[in-house]
Amino acid sequence: MSDRFELFLTCPKGLEGLLIEEAVGLGLEEAREHTSAVRGMATMETAYRLCLWSRLANRVLLVLKRFPMKDAEDLYHGVLDIEWQDHMLNDGTLAVEFSGHGSGIDNTHFGALKVKDAIVDKLRTPQGDRPSIDKLNPDLRIHLRLDRGEAILSLDLSGHSLHQRGYRLQQGAAPLKENLAAAILIRSGWPRIAAEGGALADPMCGVGTFLVEAAMIAADMAPNLRREQWGFTAWLGHVPALWKKLHEEATERCAAGLAKPPLWIRGYEADPRLIQPGRNNVERAGLSEWIKIYQGEVGTFEPRPDQNQKGLVICNPPYGERLGDEASLLYLYQNLGERLRQACLNWEAAVFTGAPELGKRMGIRSHKQYSFWNGALPCKLLLIKVTPDQFVTGERRTPEQRQVEREQAQVEVAADDVAPGKYEKYNKNGNPIKPAPVVVEQPRLSEGGQMFANRLQKNLKALGKWVKREGIDCYRVYDADMPEYSMAIDLYQDWVHVQEYAAPKSIDPEKASARMFDALAAIPQALNIDKSRVVVKRRERQSGTKQYERQAAQGKFVEVNEGGVKLLVNLTDYLDTGLFLDHRPMRMRIQKEAAGKRFLNLYCYTATASVHAAKGGARSTTSVDLSKTYLDWARRNLSLNGFSDKNRLEQGDVMAWLDACRDEYDLIFIDPPTFSNSKRMEGIFDVQRDQVQLIDLAMARLAPGGVLYFSNNFRKFSLEENLTERYAVEEITAQTIDPDFARNGKIHRAWKITAR
Structure with missing residues (x-):
């Protein structure tokens, strides 16, 4: 065989430029970039070195042959022409991977089958011995790439992908591949920072991939030093003595690197379930002396071991997959930005994100951005210098002011960040003087965000006297007042409940998303509410009982007050909260009129109207709903106020229940859904179609002199005329x-109905 070989190094999309620099540094010659690959010439020693030391490649492919190919027969004979007995035993195992199409090969499985047939036919013995297929751990893994009529046949020296270092047996929900993590570290300048003795912190470390890759770079540890199985292990062209020499050299370098004083490398993770898996990964990598992982939220991570230490903060925040993630993600990025400004002055930061719009919300400008791909997801790496002149704050400063801040930042650190014995100034008694903490301003809102904040504050002020006079602590403060910010915002004491209305298809999704982030950034500042107490949901056109379907499962209830009664709301688990705020006046009316009366609440939901009726002195209350979940909630509402006797809860289809009922009631409230097709009821309920039957059934249960209140929120609802002919409406x-x-004014419509 030749002393020099053609190699193909494959890599994730976007890493080609970094990989060619690395590969040339490891000895690859005549290197050229391709899409998701680098090509060049190398000796066997360089090929082994690339397998052992490449932090970025997926595979190292040794090209066995290139040949033109017009059809499947050309493919078969081109592969058959190789002297396969020089590469594997007759009874060895084989796996074939095929990529590309054309030249009559439109199915990669068919192409792989033709390659396999040619190899097997070449090696088949008269006794019938022949290679067998092993897709998991073959002796040889063969690649054939079809590129514009040319077949490139290669041997995979790496075996399994090189990103599988072997230390990460436990991982989180969406981990970065190890070679992508290494590429991000390299782009972020970590090799330089590590060489200068810098520190590294990951405030959202997951199972520690960034931490391990960073420590391996700093300790001069070959990324694949601990791998035992290689694609060349059973290859007949393998040179064990050469491999042994390179492996021993890498082992010595690793031992020398680990013998150095370890750098300060720390990870912080909010999810307690990931702490032990992360520590296990660190231990498997042999880096427990270098890396420590702690449980902690983004806002609490502490990257500064002492006031003189500098380094890199690196993280891969979550991107968000569920509706309503916008708020938590926005505030996560804002918290990260606040922590960087408070505790990481003069550090560098690298934020790898699939949501660059969120990266702009950290309150710090990035000085450089790089494009990457995380699988099929386009991402950005934002590089940040954490210096005051990069902060985006509410105050505009002159260049001279910024220069003063830069000079002050060289000596100012937060008081809690100063280690004992590290103070630079002492008073006349010899006691250390703590420097003043760095003041971190709120990030400046965008022009649209400030406009939105102004509107919220205006509404809040306008409602202030009424809220105080009525003793209300749950109310709506905004309802799509500005068309471009289409949402409803409700205050529940010190919680904010945001319902985003789905944008029309005519609105650019990116603009709609940017406006949503503007609004979410403004809400805590304008309403003086902690960001952790903002809950966001998206309200779309609903049908049936979809509005009642569970959105989450936190089971967290908040107790609120209304008209002298206590009610439980759940802000997270359902689209609605358990309390329809727009019906407050109706509930208060029922409370005032309920004394001594038998009250019937149909489609009762969480029976808030029944609680008000009981508070008003109702002789009895009966609440009917199809949902056991909401009746359990209703029971808790009644019990919370000390009402248990004379308060019936009935589970059933309202129409069927009314048809069977023979009791009389003095006060009836009906607030039906627009549409319902629950499996637990017969047929389908449509409020426009079925209103006459519903009201007739209810009026049949109304005692002489009684009152029925009927309400619904169907915007196109029209009350049937024949009802007004038979009842006083x-x-x-x-x-x-x-x-x-x-x-x-169209939030709902309501009628008072009595017998003529």
């Missing part, structure tokens, strides 16, 4: 709209 919608819903 008065529309009272205007009387059931409080000031917080005055901007949306």
Whole structure:
């Protein structure tokens, strides 16, 4: 065989430029970039060195032959022409991977089959011995790449992908591949920072991939030093003595690197379930002396071991996959930005994100950005110098002011960050003087965000006197007042519940997303609410019982007050919270009118109206709903206020229940859904179609002199005329709209119905 070989090094898309620098540094000659690959010439020693030391490649492919190919027969004979007895035993194992199409090969499985047939036919003995297929751990893994009529046949020296270092047996939900993590570290300048003795912190470390890859770079550890199985292990062209020499050299370098004083490398992870898997990965990599992992939120991570230490903060924040993730992700990025500004002055930072728009919300400018791909997801690496002149704050400063801040930043550190014995100034008694903490300003809102904040504050002020006079602690403060910010915002004491209305298809999704982030950034500042107490949901056109479907499973209830009663709301688990705020006036009306009366609440939901009726002195309450979940919630609401006797909860389809009922009631409230097709009821309920039957059934249960209140929120609802002919009907919608819903007079309609 030749002393020099053609090699193909494959890599994730976007890493080609870094890989060619690395490969040339390891001895690859005549190197050229291709899509997701680098090509060049090398000796066997360089090929082994690339397998052992490449932090970026997926595979090292040794080209056996190139040949033109017009059809499947050309493919078969081209492969058959290789002297396969020089590469594997007759009874060895084989795996074939095929990529590309054309030349009559439109199916990669068929192409791989033709390659396999040629190799097997070449090696088949008269006794019938022949290679067999082993897709997991073959003696030889063969690649054939078809590129514009040319077949490139290669031997995979790496075996399994080189990103599989062997230390990460436990991983989180969406981990970065090890070679992508290494590429991000290299782009972030970590090799330089490590050579200068710098530190590294990952405030969202997951199972520690960045930490391990960083420590291996700093300790001069070959990334694949611990790998035992290689693609060349059973290859007949393998040179064991040469491999042994290179492996021993790498082992000596690793031992010398680990003997140095370890750098300060720390990871912090909020999810307690990932702490032990991360520590296990670190231990398997042999780096427990270099890396420590702690449990902690982004806002609490402590990257500064002492006031003189500098280094790199690196992280891969989550991207968000569920509706409603916008708020938590925005505030996560904001918290990260705040922590960088507070505790990491003069450090460098690298944020790898699939949501660059969120990266802009950290309150620090990036001085450089790189494009990467994480699988099929396009991502950005944002490089940041954590210096005051890069901070985006609410105050505009002159260049002279920025220069003063830069000079102060050289000596100012937060008081809690100063280690004992490290103070630079002492008073006349010899006691150390702590430097003043660095003041970190709120990030400046965008122009749209500031406009939105102004509107929230205006609404808050306008409602202030009414809220205080009425003793209300749950109310709507914004309801799509500005068309471009299409959402409803409700205050529940010190919680904010945001319902984002789905943008019309005519609106650019990126613009809609940017406006949403503007609004979410403004809400905590404008309402003076902690960011952790903002809950976001997306409200789309609903059908059936979809609005009642569970969104999450936190099971966290908040107790609120309304008209002298206590009610439980759940802000996270369902699209609605358990309390329809727009019905507050109706509930208060029922409370005032309920004394001594038998009250019936149909489609009762969480029975808040029943609690008000009981508070008003109702003789009894009966609440009917199809959902056991909401009836359990109703039971808790009643119990919370000390109401248990004379308060019935009935599970069932309201129409069927009314049809079977023979009791009389003095006060009835009906707030039906627009549409329902629950499996637990017969047929389908449509409020427009079925209103007459529903009201007739309810009126049949109304005692002489009684009152029925009927309400619904179907925007196109029209009350049937024949109802007004048979009953005394008065529309009272205007009387059931409080000031917080005055901007949306169509939130619901309501009628008072009595017998003629």
